[in-house]
């Protein structure tokens with residue numbers, strides 16, 4: 001066990017061979033992320049206009065594009081990555097309210113701006129002034145939250161600029177929302193602007209229309225099937241994310257699998273919750289001091305809860321026959337943040353640096369690897385069923401429909 005924990009560069013090839021010798025897969029077989037979000041913001045904005053004018057990527061992201069590409073190339077030694085911004089914000093109400101508070105704070109702490117616009121200081125503002133200020137903040141927040149295709153186009157242009165020097169194959173992707181009527185929420189997909197399309201339900205996008213859908217396994221399944229049958233869709237991301245456990249169990253998993261094979265669509269196992277747990281709990285050295293090994297049991301006991309779809313006996317049993325028939329899965333972390341990337345952005349551009357992943361991180365990944373290998377062997381899942389293990393050429397072929 002211990003000698004598995006050397007640096008990724010030297011160890012990757014050996015780890016792959018060792019795992020293959022045991023008929024297993026190593027995390028080193030995973031050649032890249034197919035679901036990632038970036039965000040670029042001024043790190044020290046003086047006014048909301050700095051955000052309105054310079055924000056790029058998904059509102060829920062946190063890593064600037066160039067930092068993300070560089071990290072996946074240099075530190076993770078990946079072969080490819082798909083940048084898949086949200087076609088529209090997944091929850092605009094939440095984005096607006098969060099940003100409104102932030103922008104109010106910026107105005108209130110900017111003496112010059114207050115004097116210029118209200119001819120007084122913060123402490124002299126009346127209730128009416130504050131209401132007026134809030135209105136301005138809401139308008140600015142809306143400009144950032146309610147973005148359209150122009151924001152996606154900007155990222156595609158940036159990918160064009162950066163990808164040749166990135167050392168990675170960068171797939172121009174999108175995470176599009178499947179709307180209640182089965183449509184996808186950007187016309188850019190039909191126009192063929194992307195190399196690959198992740199399709200997902202984000203019910204907060206239209207709470208009222210989605211309410212009956214997320215409470216009825218029949219209706220939700222029907223919508224998912226519309227996504228699978230869309231000729232442009234390559235990956236069905238986080239099926240069941242917005243649902244209660246009992247609804248998830250009742251979805252038409254067999255039909256998803258059948259149609260996914262037929263339409264060349266991969267079903268995603270989304271590890272966002274798992275990675276967040278590793279970052280916030282397992283790597284919290286106040287909670288589990290350096291010399292403590294308690295985190296191992298905690299992580300093991302939480303995996304069923306943190307890993308969707310294949311952690312359910314019922315769903316596993318339903319999907320099992322389809323892997324030998326060619327069912328594909330994508331194992332993605334839906335990367336929004338990365339504990340090991342530091343970055344700052346100002347008007348001159350973005351600077352970034354990396355922190356090494358420590359021993360405990362690798363030990364946690366080893367525990368996850370074992371969990372997956374047990375399931376792979378139970379379900380007969382092989383390398384060819386997991387599209388993240390493909391070469392970039394094989395992936396290009398898979399994305400072609």
Ligand SMILES: [Zn+2]
Nearest residue numbers: 175200202238
């Ligand atoms: Zn999503």
Ligand SMILES: [Zn+2]
Nearest residue numbers: 035037175334
């Ligand atoms: Zn996502």
